[in-house]
Amino acid sequence: MNGDDGVTEAGVSIAGGLKAAYALAWRACPGMLLLQLVTAVIGGMAPVGAAWLTKLALDEITVPSPRTGALVWTAAGLGALGIAMAATSAVRDYAQGRARRAIGLRSQDRLFAAVNRMSGLARLEEPRFHDRLRLAQQSAEHGPDQLVQMGLSTLQGILGVAGFLGTLVAISPLMTGAALAAAAPALIAHLTLSRRRAGLLWRTSPGMRRKIFYQMLLTDLQAAKEVRLFGLGGFLHGRMLTELRATNDAEDRLERGVVRVQVALAVLGALLSAGGLLWAVYAAATRTISVGDVSVFIASLAGLQSGLGVLVQGIAMGHQSALVFHHYLTVVGVRDDLPAPSRPRELAPLARSIELRDVWFRYGEDSPWVLRGLNLTIPHGTSLAVVGLNGAGKSTLVKLLCRFYDPQRGSVLWDGVDIRDVPVAELRQRIGAVFQDYMDYDLTAAENIGLGDLEAIDDPDRIRAAAERAGIHETVERLPDGYRTMLSRVFHAGEEDDDEETARASGVHLSGGQWQRLALARGLMRRGRDLMILDEPSSGLDAVAEAAVHDRLRELRSGSTSVLVSHRLSAVRRADRIVVVRDGQVLESGDHASLLASPGSVYAELFRTQAEGYQEDPAGGDESAPGGSGVAATMTAG
């Protein structure tokens, strides 16, 4: 493991992790942090005080004439310490709980703010980044708090160990040396184990993601049809178990190592205690030390051993948390995958054209070129249709227009301004879109539409108008709760209610075409933006709906700048210009009539092929079949 993907690279240190975790905790809840600090100091010093008071009491009892006053004071002191320790523990639990929640909130806030900062898609397509993100999410929940707790318990441990150490040195320097020597191998062993644990988490992360993927397929409603029909349940179940077993085996191997180390350390500690006890009893019998000294010696040795043990384990756990927290810090500090312009330019409303100039693009350095020197101009106020075979690069072209990726060569120009020179959010503000792989949100119908323009999410008139334009208004009105109906079987309106029946009744699922119309309505919330992109906006609609939607879209597009990607040539024929994309370039360009008339035209060939599919008798086929009424042709097909 090394470089960007590694967890053990230089710079990953407990100190670095601690510093970042404390900075986060301080911003999240300074009061609770200070309270925990005070309780840690009391918790560290009180046991040493108790041991000394016990020694004083025992020494007083064993003298020929004990002083009652002194005995009462030491007993009162012990009582007060007991109360202080009990109260401290309760206060610490409270402060710890509040701090944990506040730190968790802040760390998750920062993590997802960082994820949102990535304005492109490339990073989210990297499997390695997903591994890191999974560990970062895991760490964001508890990692910083664990590091804070580790720091506090280390402080408490150090205070306790220092107190007992001083006491032991006064009684037996030899035993002190032995106790300290025993702690050194323990520290090394625990640090090695923690490094191995963190390494294991990183190595098993891809397997865990695959396991989650199989689990998701087994429970996902959308996957359920294929899973049941093709009988994939057992197959997916088996794969899930294989992944889980592989992770379990790796963990078992590690745990076996942990047991061996822990047994060895426990034996070492027990031998040390037994030796110390023998020495103390012998020394007291020969009157070298007092009975009080024996008690404080035994308490100090036990305190030192357990304190060192806690300290060593705390440091090791902190080390492990720091290694995992490193993934969190990396994600939080990750740069936007689209470089921000050094001198951002303002993006004026589109006045002349959008131009793709000699655009070369591929998804990765090892991937084939998808766009190869593509040139295309979309004049303001015109509609452009893009057609081509599967995989020709049509959706890729659309993604570059939205700047989800930057081309490796060439540029996308908005009235002559390179879109890399304007803030990406400003560009996207000017674009409305319906994507081929649109989303179904498990939200209400109104929210599903309103998400298209967050400023209008609470504006029922705008939402209704968009729904009407997309031809989904009547369907939504007929839902049990109209626009407020929750469109989900995973969540349901009234989930917080105890009345399960009401809650269950309100979860509604739409058909594929109805979802697509909702997506269309969402895109139409942005009507009036400078550029409207429609990537297969009607593929899931029935023929009647498709005809109506395309008529409506044509009306909406007229006079505005739009790009329509579609395999249904009946839908594209009225576009001002049609381009055929092949091998990453524009192969043909023109309006429907000119392309049909052009000898050897690929568009004409595609059009005739589709038209033939609609003929009763292909021999007597009329080449304008989907054209006379493109919509009618599609309807016939439907």
Ligand SMILES: Nc1ncnc2c1ncn2[C@@H]1O[C@H](COP(=O)(O)OP(=O)(O)OP(=O)(O)O)[C@@H](O)[C@H]1O
């Ligand atoms: N995210 C991605 N990562 C890697 N390769 C991709 C990605 N998206 C698309 N591709 C590849 O880019 C090529 C063009 O894909 P694109 O989706 O642009 O084609 P398309 O013309 O829209 O196809 P279709 O008509 O099937 O929708 C394909 O070979 C595809 O495998």
